[in-house]
Amino acid sequence: MESSVEVSHLSKSYNGQSVVNDISFNISKGEVFGLIGPNGAGKTTIIRMLLDIIRPDSGEIRILNDTLSGELKNKIGYLPEDRGLYKKLTVMETLVYLGALKNMRSKERALMFLEKMGMLPHKDKKISELSKGMQQKIQLIAALIHDPEFIILDEPFSGLDPVNMKLVKDLIIELGKEGKTILISTHMMDQVERMCDRIFMIHKGKGVLYGSVDEIRSRYGKNTVLLEFEGELKNIPGVRKINNSGNYAELILEQDADPGDILKILAAMVRVNKFEISMPSLNEIFIEVVEGT
């Protein structure tokens, strides 16, 4: 498959401290790709290097079969993690200016997106009059206004209420269907689990997992039970770990444990509303990987 982004042996250090250490990955054309890891893992640094905002110490980056140039920047859309806009400009002024910086006359597209995001009534308001969530939507529109081929979204869900989160998710899925290449960077792994085709997991500047979400999860075995229950969970033989969230729990089984036996024990202990044998969540895998290193 044709690659949209090729990153090879990328490294960057600040003050002798390695922030990104020998990272390599590819993003295929039309793929929704997750760059995941905890806060401070080096995700944003990688993104800034992708955009030529900072330069890598070593390594190579090719995007859309090109090294970074002014022309190429017009084909990339970017929603940074740090949200900020000109406070005194109106919504439309902001969008038209940011579009113009991508060499686009963007008025119609701006209006179209504002409509879609339910922001049309606010188009002549100043940015400072908008709520934080609204500003975030404006930034997202700014990232998409020039119809980019490659879209980078750094923590796109942070600070959004559930309604807006769904709105943004739907938009990302729609863009994916349109054949855009999308890179989502986030520490909220359950969010990308269902949206991303493939992921690259980074921890302390080093790549720890790389591949399709399904492949990674099955690599870590069918040894997880998702449980909905009423009552109190205690230690269960054959269960290595319980991620308990009250009425819902993720049970990590030991290698040779039989889920049937576990169910019997559980049935005696609590009222079981749902019992599902599943693959581990990315979150769980990540914790395992990190604790293992």
Add this chain to the structure above:
Amino acid sequence: MSKWATIAKHEYLTNIKRKEFLFVTFGIPLFMSAIMGVSFIFMDAGSHNEVYKIGYIDRTALFETTNLTNITNFTKYTDEGLARKDLIGNNLTNYFVIPENYTATGRILIYSSKKNFADNVNIEERIKNFLLANLLKNEPPEIIRRINQPIISEYFTLNENGLKNEENGIAILLVPIVFSLLFTLSIFTSSGFLLQGVVEEKENRIIEIILSSVSHKELLQGKVIGLGALGLTQIAIWLVVAASLILINPTISLLVVSQIHISIPLLLYAMIYFIFGYLIFASIMAGVGAVATTSREGQQIAGIFSLAGAFPLMFAQFIIFSPNDVLAKALSIFPLTSPTAMIMRLSITDVPLYELIISLILLVISTYFIMELSVRIFRASLLMYGKKPTIEELIKYVRQG
């Protein structure tokens, strides 16, 4: 439109609407004309003929009040006690005593009911006229006038370029001072906006979106050019305001036309110095903005450079009174001070061509280097949020860039 032009246009249009810009652009001319107006009023008030009644006690028997024109309101007393009483009783404003040894010493004892410096000057002038009139009472009046004011000067310069009548008086001081003041002000306003803009964009993080669209160089170029155009607009507005103020008042315009000659070459040099002076300060401010973490910190660092830029204004009197001295020459060659200092010198003296060339070459070269340096610092330290790079780190970045 290329991207730097988009940025320049944006910077120009958003900053021209700023309150600070409007305040400086329209407030300064108002303020200056107000000051001028007020001082004219006071000058008038000062020259009002206040009524002086002056008594004197003559112990030399040389001085008379009679038979002398222009000498009024002098009363002769033989008894100092009486004069004293009249002074206290407000029948006299002052009295003075001419001691017996006056012709040898020139000593005059002046008594006033209140202490007032401006009055002293006036009274002394009157007493002087009185004494002169008496001492020279046998001379014709023209001689007395000449003794009072022996020189009314007119200056010419004569060199290979021919004979030139030089202006004199207040106008010759006014032009360079006003000129360099506005000049410095405009440079500081625009480069200050640049500093503020960079720090603001950094603080609210929009700079990342912008840098995902344009290169660091384009961003800097756009800002510098846009705000430079703003500075030129400001100067244009000042010129138009000044011209219309002058044209409204026929006596002033006559005065200006006769007293102030602004030559075309001078305007041309002013333009060049303004542009490069602005560019050099703008580049410094951009670099400072990139390094600073908050706008307050940025302004503190920038203050050091602004001080250097304001140097010629602080030493304006030295430059104007001795425009060919070492200090004036040095200031007109050092790149941060040369724009203002050279314009001051050019408007009052003939600056040798080679000095002008050295000054311009130095200015252009250092502008180029500081711009390059700023782009590199800009690129290197822009995204080190919350952390100010150390000097060593800066040097490293600049080398890497």
